[in-house]
Amino acid sequence: MAKRRLSQQQRKRIQAVQNASSESDAHRQGLVVSHRGGQILVELEDATTVECKIKSNLGTIVCGDRVVIETTTLPEYRVIGILDRDNLLQRVDGFGQNRVVAANVSQLFICLATSPEPNLYLLDQYLLSAAQQQIEACILLNKIDLAGARQDPFGLRHIYPALGYQLIETSVKTGVGMEQFKALLADQVSVLSGVSGVGKSSLTSWLLPREKIKIASISEANEEGRHTTRASRLYHLPGGGDLIDTPGVRGFSPFIDNTSPLANGFREIRELAGQCRFHNCRHRNEPHCAVITAAGTGAIAESRYQNYLKMLEQAAS
Numbered sequence: 402m403a404k405r406r407l408s409q410q411q412r413k414r415i416q417a418v419q420n421a422s423s424e425s426d427a428h429r430q431g432l433v434v435s436h437r438g439g440q441i442l443v444e445l446e447d448a449t450t451v452e453c454k455i456k457s458n459l460g461t462i463v464c465g466d467r468v469v470i471e472t473t474t475l476p477e478y479r480v481i482g483i484l485d486r487d488n489l490l491q492r493v494d495g496f497g498q499n500r501v502v503a504a505n506v507s508q509l510f511i512c513l514a515t516s517p518e519p520n521l522y523l524l525d526q527y528l529l530s531a532a533q534q535q536i537e538a539c540i541l542l543n544k545i546d547l548a549g550a551r552q553d554p555f556g557l558r559h560i561y562p563a564l565g566y567q568l569i570e571t572s573v574k575t576g577v578g579m580e581q582f583k584a585l586l587a588d589q590v591s592v593l594s595g596v597s598g599v600g601k602s603s604l605t606s607w608l609l610p611r612e613k614i615k616i617a618s619i620s621e622a623n624e625e626g627r628h629t630t631r632a633s634r635l636y637h638l639p640g641g642g643d644l645i646d647t648p649g650v651r652g653f654s655p656f657i658d659n660t661s662p663l664a665n666g667f668r669e670i671r672e673l674a675g676q677c678r679f680h681n682c683r684h685r686n687e688p689h690c691a692v693i694t695a696a697g698t699g700a701i702a703e704s705r706y707q708n709y710l711k712m713l714e715q716a717a718s
């Protein structure tokens with residue numbers, strides 16, 4: 402497990418946990434590498450992985466969490482504390498419930514593919530969510546081998562790099578873009594997220610050929626809702642850095658943060674907002690709105706503006 406500097410607060414907390422015990426080596430620190438249902442896998446500092454139970458009332462534990470485990474409870478280990486998180490990637494599921502995806506991440510790869518076709522509304526929801534949670538977002542378009550001769554088939558190249566987002570195009574099948582992808586992962590804690598079937602586990606497996614990672618077979622890949630990966634899993638990469646493969650999402654609605662206007666998650670809208678007549682302009686139908694003007698001239702992409710309006714409406718409902 403990579404060594405990591407602890408914040409003062411984290412050190413204090415561990416100290417407190419250790420002081421609470423007369424046997425200080427009864428507690429060990431670890432990294433959560435997988436969590437599904439009540440079963441949690443923790444990697445200890447000596448790189449062994451142990452199955453743990455969770456002390457009740459601890460709250461949600463997620464892949465990437467640094468935890469303190471109690472070792473006196475053998476044959477079972479028990480997680481008794483979660484160290485302070487640098488961040489927590491969250492989303493809202495189809496039932497309006499908050500769902501945690503991963504903790505202590507440094508970048509999010511929003512994985513799309515030429516098939517199933519990218520949903521730009523979902524992409525913009527992801528980007529808003531990442532902005533709200535101060536997590537670097539990178540857009541990955543996989544299965545580029547299936548794009549044929551079509552130039553920019555989904556308009557991604559036209560819209561997103563101009564906003565400062567990194568867009569990489571890959572093919573696990575032909576190897577196109579894979580070295581670029583690999584280079585972006587070095588020394589980062591990256592999460593791959595996206596709908597089922599875009600190739601998240603295939604990308605992970607390309608990087609870690611010795612790991613047994615389940616990938617949809619061609620026949621399964623044609624079925625709706627196959628959801629091959631059932632639990633998130635954190636892997637250490639040989640070139641440095643960690644990678645978290647996650648199960649396919651049906652939606653990635655942003656975790657709504659009411660303290661900051663939605664427009665802050667749309668870079669081009671945020672940039673123009675200061676030029677609107679009203680300081681609290683929501684860029685819907687207000688007079689002298691710089692955003693509406695820019696959407697009219699095409700300076701703001703139509704899909705981005707429409708997605709902004711749709712999210713605004715959803716946030717209000």
Ligand SMILES: Nc1nc2c(ncn2[C@@H]2O[C@H](COP(=O)(O)OP(=O)(O)OP(=O)(O)O)[C@@H](O)[C@H]2O)c(=O)[nH]1
Pocket residue numbers: 543544545546547571572573574575595596597598599600601602603604615616617618619622627628629630631647648649650
């Ligand atoms: N043509 C082509 N097929 C690919 C590529 N990458 C992955 N696939 C295929 O896409 C299908 C789905 O791949 P997975 O890696 O299981 O997809 P996933 O995103 O992990 O899916 P879930 O675990 O269900 O969320 C498999 O049949 C892969 O072989 C690619 O670059 N090109």
Ligand SMILES: [Mg+2]
Pocket residue numbers: 601602603615616629630646647648649
């Ligand atoms: Mg998968």
Ligand SMILES: [Zn+2]
Pocket residue numbers: 674677678682683684685687689690691692693
């Ligand atoms: Zn405006």
